[in-house]
Amino acid sequence: xxxxxxxxxxxxxxxxxxxxxxxxxxxxxxxxxxxxxxxxxxxxxxxxxxxxxxxxxxxxxxxxxxxxxxxxxxxxxxxxxxxxxxxxxxxxxxxxxxxxxxxxxxxxxxxxxxxxxxxxxxxxxxxxxxxxxxxxxxxxxxxxxxxxxxxxxxxxxxxxxxxxxxxxxxxxxxxxxxxxxxxxxxxxxxxxxxxxxxxxxxxxxxxxxxxxxxxxxxxxxxxxxxxxxxxxxxxxxxxxxxxxxxxxxxxxxxxxxxxxxxxxxxxxxxxxxxx
Amino acid sequence: xxxxxxxxxxxxxxxxxxxxxxxxxxxxxxxxxxxxxxxxxxxxxxxxxxxxxxxxxxxxxxxxxxxxxxxxxxxxxxxxxxxxxxxxxxxxxxxxxxxxxxxxxxxxxxxxxxxxxxxxxxxxxxxxxxxxxxxxxxxxxxxxxxxxxxxxxxxxxxxxxxxxxxxxxxxxxxxxxxxxxxxxxxxxxxxxxxxxxxxxxxxxxxxxxxxxxxxxxxxxxxxxxxxxxxxxxxxxxxxxxxxxxxxxxxxxxxxxxxxxxxxxxxxxxxxxxxx
Amino acid sequence: xxxxxxxxxxxxxxxxxxxxxxxxxxxxxxxxxxxxxxxxxxxxxxxxxxxxxxxxxxxxxxxxxxxxxxxxxxxxxxxxxxxxxxxxxxxxxxxxxxxxxxxxxxxxxxxxxxxxxxxxxxxxxxxxxxxxxxxxxxxxxxxxxxxxxxxxxxxxxxxxxxxxxxxxxxxxxxxxxxxxxxxxxxxxxxxxxxxxxxxxxxxxxxxxxxxxxxxxxxxxxxxxxxxxxxxxxxxxxxxxxxxxxxxxxxxxxxxxxxxxxxxxxxxxxxxxxxx
Numbered sequence: 001x002x003x004x005x006x007x008x009x010x011x012x013x014x015x016x017x018x019x020x021x022x023x024x025x026x027x028x029x030x031x032x033x034x035x036x037x038x039x040x041x042x043x044x045x046x047x048x049x050x051x052x053x054x055x056x057x058x059x060x061x062x063x064x065x066x067x068x069x070x071x072x073x074x075x076x077x078x079x080x081x082x083x084x085x086x087x088x089x090x091x092x093x094x095x096x097x098x099x100x101x102x103x104x105x106x107x108x109x110x111x112x113x114x115x116x117x118x119x120x121x122x123x124x125x126x127x128x129x130x131x132x133x134x135x136x137x138x139x140x141x142x143x144x145x146x147x148x149x150x151x152x153x154x155x156x157x158x159x160x161x162x163x164x165x166x167x168x169x170x171x172x173x174x175x176x177x178x179x180x181x182x183x184x185x186x187x188x189x190x191x192x193x194x195x196x197x198x199x200x201x202x203x204x205x206x207x208x209x210x211x212x213x214x215x216x217x218x219x220x221x222x223x224x225x226x227x228x229x230x231x232x233x234x235x236x237x238x239x240x241x242x243x244x245x246x247x248x249x250x251x252x253x254x255x256x257x258x259x260x261x262x263x264x265x266x267x268x269x270x271x272x273x274x275x
Numbered sequence: 276x277x278x279x280x281x282x283x284x285x286x287x288x289x290x291x292x293x294x295x296x297x298x299x300x301x302x303x304x305x306x307x308x309x310x311x312x313x314x315x316x317x318x319x320x321x322x323x324x325x326x327x328x329x330x331x332x333x334x335x336x337x338x339x340x341x342x343x344x345x346x347x348x349x350x351x352x353x354x355x356x357x358x359x360x361x362x363x364x365x366x367x368x369x370x371x372x373x374x375x376x377x378x379x380x381x382x383x384x385x386x387x388x389x390x391x392x393x394x395x396x397x398x399x400x401x402x403x404x405x406x407x408x409x410x411x412x413x414x415x416x417x418x419x420x421x422x423x424x425x426x427x428x429x430x431x432x433x434x435x436x437x438x439x440x441x442x443x444x445x446x447x448x449x450x451x452x453x454x455x456x457x458x459x460x461x462x463x464x465x466x467x468x469x470x471x472x473x474x475x476x477x478x479x480x481x482x483x484x485x486x487x488x489x490x491x492x493x494x495x496x497x498x499x500x501x502x503x504x505x506x507x508x509x510x511x512x513x514x515x516x517x518x519x520x521x522x523x524x525x526x527x528x529x530x531x532x533x534x535x536x537x538x539x540x541x542x543x544x545x546x547x548x549x550x
Numbered sequence: 551x552x553x554x555x556x557x558x559x560x561x562x563x564x565x566x567x568x569x570x571x572x573x574x575x576x577x578x579x580x581x582x583x584x585x586x587x588x589x590x591x592x593x594x595x596x597x598x599x600x601x602x603x604x605x606x607x608x609x610x611x612x613x614x615x616x617x618x619x620x621x622x623x624x625x626x627x628x629x630x631x632x633x634x635x636x637x638x639x640x641x642x643x644x645x646x647x648x649x650x651x652x653x654x655x656x657x658x659x660x661x662x663x664x665x666x667x668x669x670x671x672x673x674x675x676x677x678x679x680x681x682x683x684x685x686x687x688x689x690x691x692x693x694x695x696x697x698x699x700x701x702x703x704x705x706x707x708x709x710x711x712x713x714x715x716x717x718x719x720x721x722x723x724x725x726x727x728x729x730x731x732x733x734x735x736x737x738x739x740x741x742x743x744x745x746x747x748x749x750x751x752x753x754x755x756x757x758x759x760x761x762x763x764x765x766x767x768x769x770x771x772x773x774x775x776x777x778x779x780x781x782x783x784x785x786x787x788x789x790x791x792x793x794x795x796x797x798x799x800x801x802x803x804x805x806x807x808x809x810x811x812x813x814x815x816x817x818x819x820x821x822x823x824x825x
Contacts, residue, residue, distance in 0.1 A: 036605070061354070111611035113610040149579040201597045249807045322798065357630060532798065
């Protein structure tokens with residue numbers, strides 16, 4: 001697939017607006033087995049787009065709660081043994097019901113414990129894998145050096161081939177985020193060129209992206225369209241927020257305000273603008 | 276009890292101011308077995324009103340720490356088996372000493388595990404139950420449909436009768452929060468009509484309310500007066516903060532600033548204003 | 551050692567600037583076994599100074615991840631049995647490799663469980679102990695009354711002798727924070743008179759200080775110089791942020807913006823200014 005060119009519209013603003021309106025109308029219940037580091041931010045982002053978030057992480061109740069939820073955001077961050085069991089149970093519950101779930105393999109490459117959990121969950125047929133370029137590359141068979149801690153050590157352009165290979169191999173839609181985002185399935189990929197560098201300086205942006213994709217999937221059966229819409233909401237909100245903020249503290253605050261105020265007009269404006 | 280009318284003062288500002296001054300003077304130590312999702316916000320709210328927060332959640336130390344604390348805020352959020360054991364131990368320690376504690380049954384209706392834990396703790400004689408209308412309705416014998424995830428699916432007006440019934444049955448003061456708040460005991464209830472819709476869009480407002488009630492109880496033996504004071508602090512701060520904020524990100528920030536600056540004048544002003 | 555005098559430069563701004571530039575250049579991977587209460591703030595502070603944070607708290611992977619990290623920030627907050635095991639394993643891994651690690655004994659004095667864990671970890675030769683005056687006093691053999699919950703009940707001036715005694719006894723550098731900070735080793739101590747009272751009203755400032763010291767240690771072998779530099783970054787950022795903020799909510803936001811923008815000029819300016 002070709003690299004992003006910057007010409008033409010940067011994303012389908014009409015689809016992004018339509019799916020956002022559906023989330024606001026239906027308020028889907030999103031079950032988060034969230035990274036402890038970013039639980040509040042994750043829930044705040046879901047509330048800002050109109051979804052109804054809940055964090056339920058104990059193996060004793062993860063499957064039962066998943067059966068009541070409209071979508072699941074499954075994050076391997078702060079992965080204790082209990083958390084791993086809860087992820088497995090909730091994912092199985094979603095699959096058994098034919099409901100959508102998103103896997104976020106935070107921290108793979110950091111330990112064999114984390115790698116094994118992420119690969120096991122990837123084998124349980126998530127609807128979407130939301131990951132950075134390093135995580136995608138590693139899951140596609142690449143080397144640990146693709147990651148520096150939990151951050152990608154290569155660009156999404158460099159990992160584009162890996163994303164497509166992984167989508168094919170694992171039978172999932174891959175939503176890979178970075179300076180440019182790529183949403184790929186077995187057949188092809190679509191670039192989304194938006195966002196801002198400050199997003200990499202605020203904890204939890206990846207976790208939030210994963211949760212937003214889950215919210216979009218709860219109202220839109222086309223997984224590629226849902227993933228592209230959710231990443232567009234976040235990228236546009238990130239651009240708008242960063243334009244008025246001097247640093248990552250104020251950026252985090254403004255991002256929530258902009259997500260809350262996001263509408264057709266803002267999305268259409270930013271679909272046309274050059275980055 | 277009659278629904279809120281909007282005429283007359285909306286709450287007892289003198290009591291709210293007096294109890295706030297006492298918290299600032301005595302800096303009560305509030306033990307939080309807090310929802311993982313909102314631990315930082317919960318502690319920030321306690322610091323903003325002058326209390327001294329601590330989060331101690333392990334069964335190995337919950338009872339011992341509770342014996343040193345002035346009040347306990349017991350929250351069933353992110354309820355693992357260990358968390359449940361810690362809640363039970365800390366609640367028993369508070370009861371044995373005759374110290375106040377507040378139960379926040381977050382997530383009931385979501386799983387039988389959560390329901391059982393909340394009901395067990397309610398049977399341990401909390402001083403105050405702080406809950407939303409759906410949680411109150413469900414605990415009073417209502418149906419799961421009173422909740423949408425962790426959010427109430429009915430108004431506090433609709434659940435007013437349930438609040439009074441529950442106060443009578445469980446022998447607790449019920450502090451039910453929503454667009455209008457109701458504080459009820461076995462005999463009667465008092466409405467507090469204040470606050471702002473943005474409070475429902477920021478994660479952890481309920482958890483924070485629970486913690487503030489615990490701080491108030493640490494300095495005021497009249498549980499109804501303490502609960503009304505704490506809910507008034509939060510509702511007034513929410514109104515003032517929302518008036519200057521475009522969305523939930525800036526609202527969360529301003530709320531802490533206003534709570535920190537809250538004084539007699541602001542409380543008296545807002546007790547008179549029409550909502 | 552003499553108390554802080556306020557004359558002369560308040561800290562070595564050139565060293566603080568040099569070590570900050572090194573962190574930005576090398577982006578050290580800092581492993582956080584962080585307090586659950588302040589995980590996001592801790593990571594945000596590390597990102598703001600240019601480090602690469604990761605939170606890995608499970609015993610199953612703590613040692614393996616520690617072997618990949620450049621430094622460890624080990625915090626006894628929200629101390630479950632698993633957390634304690636992870637702290638022990640990660641600390642041992644750092645020591646075995648000769649890599650730096652910082653101990654933050656949050657919550658000692660609150661329970662015998664917490665005390666035992668903190669003392670065990672202190673016996674494992676941390677490079678730096680980052681603590682408040684009450685924690686230092688208690689670890690040096692003082693009484694529980696040195697703490698009010700997790701807050702110090704005495705000043706760093708009052709605990710200065712304890713800090714030096716503890717540095718000698720435990721063979722560590724003690725970085726004691728408060729209205730004035732003191733960095734002491736077995737031989738002598740250096741005062742840092744900077745910061746702002748609002749820092750005590752925002753949750754997680756101590757946890758963040760610990761993490762920043764770990765980041766500095768990752769690029770600077772002189773542990774005293776590293777600790778002084780990290781505490782100077784935070785104190786200066788705290789002063790600059792507080793000057794423009796009405797309360798603890800906006801302060802927390804501005805602090806991250808200022809840390810992100812911190813440069814030689816700001817550090818040099820504030821090294822000279824009178825507090």
